[in-house]
Amino acid sequence: MLRSLFTLCTLSGVILLSGCKETKSEAWYKQxxxxxxxxxxxxxxxxxxxxxxxxxxxxxxxxxxxxxxxVKEKFEAIFQQEAEKRNAVTQ
Known part of the structure; x- marks a missing residue:
């Protein structure tokens, strides 16, 4: 009984961890x-x-x-679109 419980917990942990996305650093994104x-x-x-x-x-x-x-213009456009969405919601 204890053995099957341990196996179940181990498998559950492996399944949960395998679904996680890899976290990249801020420095990586800046490059x-x-x-x-x-x-x-x-x-x-x-x-x-x-x-x-x-x-x-x-x-x-x-x-x-x-x-x-x-690159700059592409990101400026994203922030402009987000600002317009916020303004539309608040008006």
Missing amino acids: HPDETYAVYTQCLEDGEASDNCEFAHRAALMFAQEGQPG
């Missing part, structure tokens, strides 16, 4: 603008509030303020 854009836009659509979303948000802010041409 990968395309991945940052993809993750951040997905987070906005899903309303997710994970560490990945927070780190992608911080990197997206950096790209919108200091990014290279092309």
